[in-house]
Amino acid sequence: MKEIYTIKDAIKKIEHYCAYQERCHEEVESKLRSMKMDSDEIDQIIAHLIKDNFLNEERFACSFARGKHRIKHWGTIRITNELKFRKINQRLITTALKEITVEEYFDTFEKLAQRTWENTTETNTLKKRKKFCDNLLRKGFESNLVYEKVKELENAESVK
Template sequence: MKLEQEKKYNYDKKTALQKAANWCAYQERSQQEVRDKLYEWQMKPLEVEEIISTLISENFLNEERFAFSYVSGKFKIKKWGKIKIKQGLKLKRVPEPIIKKALNSIDGDEYLETLSSLLEKKQQAEKEKNAIKRQFNLVNYLYGKGYEKDLIFTLLKSL
């Protein structure tokens, strides 16, 4: 059995700031992700908060920009619904007002269109013959994707 060695990081504040800035420049990050990374690098709490405030002042870190990017990516690429996106942002400890603002950036018509296309694709792929079980499977799939039950049922009734 192989023993895993813990990585030892001995970054000074300046080096950690530079590495964190590069990490944030590569992709949008939440403050919590950066905080976790800095603690992983075994930085002291005071240094962590100083580095985060520096990253914010130098515009490497912007919670609102992160939220909009997250919402856009999860909706357009992964086809997630608002419920699942909101949960993801909460896990990243994004403040509630920013979450609401970012979720409102999703176009309502595009949201319904995406939900409809997901339903159509799933209906074609569904092999269940029993109508009730079939509908149950469709609802579970769409609910698992993070869409609101009232929208799912409204869409199913219209078909």
């Protein structure tokens, strides 16, 4: 039997949900739908969450960008696409990406590229290149960065 929530109960539950981790409107809305709230109640609850600062799309976007870059080592392309998927507007995405400094971005890219290259245990050079490039492109790094880096690493390897 599914629980039926009053607005008061739903607000309490959803405040806890938002306090635990930054959430975007989309996540909160789908959580409320799963709690069988109707759209008027959802609007009312979301308005309450915004007013009481439990829900802040800009804060979410910035925290998401920082976290995904520092912890999962995602590039800007992947972060941008994931934020768009969560219906975050372009202005907030741009603001969020400013959370990652250029130095930090390139530092992360360099370390990740180096580690990926060293851990790719492919003997066929073409296959190794492909695996390396696919991995970094999937992480959301810009193709020009990836292709320049693969050439640089190949040349360094052939010199050894």
